[in-house]
Amino acid sequence: MSTNPVLEAARPATRAVPAGRPFRLREWLEREAVFSWLMLTPPLLFLLAFLGYPFCYGVYLSFVKRPVAQPATFVGLGNFVNLWNDAIFWQAVWNTFRFTAAATVLKLVGGLGMALVMHQNFKLKGMTRALLLLPFIVPTVLSTVAWQWIFDPGMGMFNRLLMFFDLVKQNQGPSWLGNPTLAMVSVILVNTWRGLPFFGITILAGLQTIPDELMESATIDGAGTWARFRYVTLPLLMPVIFIVTTFSIIFTFFDFQLVYVLTGGGPANATHLMATYAYSVGMSSGQLGMGSAAALAMVPVLGVVLLMMSSYVRRA
Amino acid sequence: MARYHGFEGSTSRRDFLKLAAAGAASASAGATWRPRKADAKPAQITFMRESSYVKEFDEHFKNVLIPRYQAETGIKIVYEIIAAGGSAVPRTVAIVESKAPVDAGWVQQEWLYREGLLDVSDIAKDVGKQQGGWYSEIEGLSVWEGKWRSVPFGNIGQCMVYRRDWFDQAGITAFPDTWEEFLEAGTKLKKAGHPYGMSMGHGFADNNSWLLPLLWGFGGQVVAKDGKTITLDSAETARAVDYVRKLYKDACLDDCVGWLDPANNKAFLTSQISCTNNAMSILISAKRDLPDMGKVTDHAPNPKGPKGRFHSFVPVTHGIFSHTPDPAAAKHFLRWLMDPKQVAAWYRSAQMYHAPFLHAYDKDEEWNKEPRFKPYQKVLETGKLVSWPAPADRRAGEVVNKWIVIDMFAKACTGTPTKTVIADGVAGLKQIYG
Numbered sequence: 173m174s175t176n177p178v179l180e181a182a183r184p185a186t187r188a189v190p191a192g193r194p195f196r197l198r199e200w201l202e203r204e205a206v207f208s209w210l211m212l213t214p215p216l217l218f219l220l221a222f223l224g225y226p227f228c229y230g231v232y233l234s235f236v237k238r239p240v241a242q243p244a245t246f247v248g249l250g251n252f253v254n255l256w257n258d259a260i261f262w263q264a265v266w267n268t269f270r271f272t273a274a275a276t277v278l279k280l281v282g283g284l285g286m287a288l289v290m291h292q293n294f295k296l297k298g299m300t301r302a303l304l305l306l307p308f309i310v311p312t313v314l315s316t317v318a319w320q321w322i323f324d325p326g327m328g329m330f331n332r333l334l335m336f337f338d339l340v341k342q343n344q345g346p347s348w349l350g351n352p353t354l355a356m357v358s359v360i361l362v363n364t365w366r367g368l369p370f371f372g373i374t375i376l377a378g379l380q381t382i383p384d385e386l387m388e389s390a391t392i393d394g395a396g397t398w399a400r401f402r403y404v405t406l407p408l409l410m411p412v413i414f415i416v417t418t419f420s421i422i423f424t425f426f427d428f429q430l431v432y433v434l435t436g437g438g439p440a441n442a443t444h445l446m447a448t449y450a451y452s453v454g455m456s457s458g459q460l461g462m463g464s465a466a467a468l469a470m471v472p473v474l475g476v477v478l479l480m481m482s483s484y485v486r487r488a
Numbered sequence: 489m490a491r492y493h494g495f496e497g498s499t500s501r502r503d504f505l506k507l508a509a510a511g512a513a514s515a516s517a518g519a520t521w522r523p524r525k526a527d528a529k530p531a532q533i534t535f536m537r538e539s540s541y542v543k544e545f546d547e548h549f550k551n552v553l554i555p556r557y558q559a560e561t562g563i564k565i566v567y568e569i570i571a572a573g574g575s576a577v578p579r580t581v582a583i584v585e586s587k588a589p590v591d592a593g594w595v596q597q598e599w600l601y602r603e604g605l606l607d608v609s610d611i612a613k614d615v616g617k618q619q620g621g622w623y624s625e626i627e628g629l630s631v632w633e634g635k636w637r638s639v640p641f642g643n644i645g646q647c648m649v650y651r652r653d654w655f656d657q658a659g660i661t662a663f664p665d666t667w668e669e670f671l672e673a674g675t676k677l678k679k680a681g682h683p684y685g686m687s688m689g690h691g692f693a694d695n696n697s698w699l700l701p702l703l704w705g706f707g708g709q710v711v712a713k714d715g716k717t718i719t720l721d722s723a724e725t726a727r728a729v730d731y732v733r734k735l736y737k738d739a740c741l742d743d744c745v746g747w748l749d750p751a752n753n754k755a756f757l758t759s760q761i762s763c764t765n766n767a768m769s770i771l772i773s774a775k776r777d778l779p780d781m782g783k784v785t786d787h788a789p790n791p792k793g794p795k796g797r798f799h800s801f802v803p804v805t806h807g808i809f810s811h812t813p814d815p816a817a818a819k820h821f822l823r824w825l826m827d828p829k830q831v832a833a834w835y836r837s838a839q840m841y842h843a844p845f846l847h848a849y850d851k852d853e854e855w856n857k858e859p860r861f862k863p864y865q866k867v868l869e870t871g872k873l874v875s876w877p878a879p880a881d882r883r884a885g886e887v888v889n890k891w892i893v894i895d896m897f898a899k900a901c902t903g904t905p906t907k908t909v910i911a912d913g914v915a916g917l918k919q920i921y922g
Contacts, residue, residue: 239882240584241584254919348743350744435746436689439688439690440902451578456578457890
């Protein structure tokens with residue numbers, strides 16, 4: 173609530189209905205408190221219905237044994253104990269952390285580079301910026317199918333290029349999605365490709381808010397290109413970088429479509445993430461309780477990230 | 489009268505509220521799915537199926553069967569098509585759980601949700617009686633606790649699909665009869681630049697369809713007939729694992745260990761592989777789009793192992809969801825669909841891609857039109873449900889959908905020792921069977 177005296181003076185004298193006057197709906201609706209709640213209610217109901225209810229139902233399911241089309245049986249922490257003893261789950265956890273860490277670092281470094289380049293003046297800058305957004309705009313399923321072709325061992329672009337430069341012989345190129353290590357590298361690569369524009373454009377927006385005067389002062393003081401970047405640009409970009417990285421961690425940690433379409437979590441679970449594993453247990457295998465527990469296991473990580481984010485924003 | 493600053497102009501706060509209320513009311517009216525009254529004639533039946541790899545099959549249903557039923561009964565049929573490729577089971581699970589407005593359909597892996605299906609024993613028994621009887625193996629899937637929960641339709645057979653010209657060039661005049669001969673031939677073909685491509689990734693059919701028959705052929709089993717005893721850890725399984733590792737190394741394209749189901753079709757049709765295990769869709773596509781390849785593509789049954797020759801089923805069955813507001817109408821449609829006047833032409837529209845589980849079609853003239861499809865008919869005789877010899881229950885479904893057996897072989901191919909992969913497989917089974 174504002175305490176600015178000018179604004180207070182401009183506010184209508186009173187919105188309370190004087191005692192003794194008949195109740196008028198119109199006046200009641202005009203009241204600040206009533207109207208603000210009326211405006212807030214639809215989004216709140218929407219969030220409760222489509223986020224709150226599924227989440228609470230998911231929490232409930234994680235404590236019950238609930239095969240599809242069968243009644244639930246309370247098992248307490250039984251589902252979590254089962255997961256604790258499940259080697260595939262732990263492999264999915266480990267894969268998820270590796271995938272998130274590698275993809276986030278690559279997107280951060282690449283996005284920063286992309287933003288610095290886009291901040292320069294060159295011909296067709298506008299068109300280049302628009303084109304760089306393409307990976308972010310194209311539906312993930314569609315682009316992932318295209319990547320399947322790119323990774324194809326015989327017909328794919330990567331192995332064709334390797335053959336063109338005589339780095340491998342015909343039909344002896346690497347198996348991008350068949351080799352467990354390369355399969356993980358491949359899904360990280362595709363995630364990085366898709367997420368790079370988000371970093372690039374957001375950091376570019378941050379770069380454009382840095383006043384030219386600061387750069388000019390630093391140059392006059394003798395700072396070279398690296399020094400200007402290190403001591404002026406980077407510190408001023410830190411709030412933007414922090415926010416964009418936090419969001420990216422959340423998106424990457426919960427990534428599902430990319431792996432589901434590209435590898436299905438294979439070969440031999442080498443690319444199974446917590447999201448794909450939860451889906452395969454809950455939806456494909458019909459174990460809704462166990463699937464919910466696997467999905468819920470991701471929440472503590474999200475909680476830590478959100479705490480970090482909110483604490484940073486508060487300090488900033 | 490004071491107006492809120494943001495709404496000064498043509499639209500008042502009240503107008504806005506009216507507009508919002510009207511919008512919400514119309515949206516909710518459009519989204520509501522009300523159950524029909526019991527005595528009312530149903531306006532429509534929603535029938536769900538996974539799209540077929542043979543487009544003529546879907547076209548026949550849409551262009552012939554639906555209009556015919558609508559003309560005969562006045563009831564509209566809404567055809568909900570799910571993309572092929574593994575999304576049908578999660579979609580069906582969601583339909584059962586959310587009681588989505590779907591009345592009937594192809595109930596893939598019904599072992600996961602039989603409780604959500606109506607008893608259709610009357611239809612299944614009548615259809616069987618009328619059309620020569622059912623192949624007995626499929627009853628293990630459709631019949632549960634003495635009642636038919638689905639009406640069998642056909643098996644999407646899985647056999648060996650191979651390039652006869654490349655086999656001939658390598659001096660292999662007949663397709664290998666045993667797994668050992670299959671390895672020997674594959675080794676020669678890979679050296680000649682034509683490797684096999686045997687799927688071992690997280691797909692849903694092309695992986696199970698050769699790895700399970702191979703395991704059974706070597707004498708291995710996942711779970712015993714009692715549906716409780718885990719029998720995977722055996723010398724026979726170890727021999728099967730060692731064999732697959734060698735086959736992968738000496739005869740296969742490296743990539744196949746991570747393949748999803750469309751990958752082997754793509755690799756075969758782009759001449760990257762000489763042999764794979766698949767449905768007859770590769771030959772149908774080749775004949776349509778690549779006639780030269782169509783001439784030199786052939787089919788053969790799975791090779792046999794020390795314990796015999798096996799195939800695994802990819803069964804198609806139709807069921808009715810128990811939440812349908814009008815069970816009688818859904819049953820009427822299913823019965824009508826399975827009547828020989830409808831179903832015979834439907835089978836033939838896809839050139840018997842769905843090999844009928846009904847004996848009346850054993851000698852159907854359609855089987856003679858393309859002799860290369862014959863092995864797919866034979867699958868009905870040697871085919872087993874993927875749970876075999878254990879019952880086709882929920883737990884068996886979980887084993888399949890968590891790729892426990894497939895990953896055992898795939899891990900062996902990517903360097904993990906035999907003992908370890910079997911131990912991992914057993915640990916996964918214990919999670920499910922307790």
